Amino acid sequence: MEALRLDGNAAAGLLSEVFAGEVTTAVGTCDSCGAVEAVGAIHVYMAAGTVLRCPHCEAVVMKVVTDGERIWMDLRGLRTLELAS
Amino acid sequence: MPIISRGFKGRRRDDAPRDRVPPGQYVTDDFPVLSAGPTPHTPLDQWDFTIVGEVDERRRWTWDELRALPSETITVDISCVTKWTKLDTVWEGVSVDTLLDGVETSAEYLTVFCDGGYTTNLPLADVTGGQAWIAFAYDGEPLEPEHGGPARLLVPHLYFWKSAKWVRGLRLTATDELGFWESNGYHNYGDPWKEQRYWGD
Numbered sequence: 001m002e003a004l005r006l007d008g009n010a011a012a013g014l015l016s017e018v019f020a021g022e023v024t025t026a027v028g029t030c031d032s033c034g035a036v037e038a039v040g041a042i043h044v045y046m047a048a049g050t051v052l053r054c055p056h057c058e059a060v061v062m063k064v065v066t067d068g069e070r071i072w073m074d075l076r077g078l079r080t081l082e083l084a085s
Numbered sequence: 086m087p088i089i090s091r092g093f094k095g096r097r098r099d100d101a102p103r104d105r106v107p108p109g110q111y112v113t114d115d116f117p118v119l120s121a122g123p124t125p126h127t128p129l130d131q132w133d134f135t136i137v138g139e140v141d142e143r144r145r146w147t148w149d150e151l152r153a154l155p156s157e158t159i160t161v162d163i164s165c166v167t168k169w170t171k172l173d174t175v176w177e178g179v180s181v182d183t184l185l186d187g188v189e190t191s192a193e194y195l196t197v198f199c200d201g202g203y204t205t206n207l208p209l210a211d212v213t214g215g216q217a218w219i220a221f222a223y224d225g226e227p228l229e230p231e232h233g234g235p236a237r238l239l240v241p242h243l244y245f246w247k248s249a250k251w252v253r254g255l256r257l258t259a260t261d262e263l264g265f266w267e268s269n270g271y272h273n274y275g276d277p278w279k280e281q282r283y284w285g286d
Contacts, residue, residue, distance in 0.1 A: 004118060004120040004123075004124070004231070005123070043123075045120055045121055045122055045123075046119060046120075047119040047120055047121040047246070048119065048121075048165075048166050048167065048246045048266050048271060049121075049266060049269065049270065049271070051121045051122060053122060053123075058122065058123055060122075060202070063265075063266075063269045065266065065269050065270035065271060065283070066270075067270070067282065067283040070270070070283070070284075072269045072270030072284075073269075074268065074269040
């Protein structure tokens with residue numbers, strides 16, 4: 001276990017701040033390795049911004065930065081995110 | 086605290102001289118650890134430092150070769166964009182001037198690259214003239230992996246995300262290429278005294 005990594009609830013918490021749908025059952029696909037994982041399994045790191053990584057290949061699937069008024073999201077590593085409608 | 090956070094909350098001091106603390110920062114005696122990914126553990130016999138890109142000839146140093154170069158003790162204040170400032174931090178490292186000595190280039194920018202894939206971009210003029218080091222010791226001890234060991238860039242006049250941990254080299258570029266955070270909301274230059282935190286600041 002990486003000491004600097006947050007637990008599995010962190011990814012759902014982050015997504016709930018950004019997306020309107022139900023996020024706790026969301027499933028993401030890593031664009032680097034194709035792994036399909038539940039949100040709770042995604043690795044979350046806190047640095048200058050927040051970084052979500054694939055639990056299989058550690059590729060970045062999402063970067064999130066906010067200044068309190070704007071949120072920037074880099075989703076290049078996320079092939080798809082499935083949310084309940 | 087929301088997961089998408091603007092600031093690191095740590096112990097604060099109120100007795101710091103204001104002329105050493107950039108606007109919007111608070112002083113901490115701690116050394117908070119922020120990390121964008123898992124800590125790499127590259128064995129030193131597989132570690133190297135390279136200067137590539139717009140150069141007359143690629144430069145490469147092994148760990149032993151880098152450590153054999155003249156090094157300096159540097160005492161500086163550092164400021165993280167998450168709002169902590171730490172005064173009088175003591176490092177040992179090799180000046181980037183030493184590494185660039187004799188390198189012929191027309192580049193005006195560089196991308197710093199690291200184990201783990203992190204990058205950050207800087208004007209070449211900001212890592213020359215005694216402004217930046219490849220640091221391998223902190224407070225008299227080898228730099229711990231969680232703080233970027235075996236070596237990190239130290240460029241203390243800019244926010245500390247520019248002082249990339251686990252540094253492995255510099256790629257000199259003709260144009261400015263946005264790094265890991267600079268491409269996603271963080272300021273391209275990052276001067277703490279101008280509070281250049283985010284895009285548009």
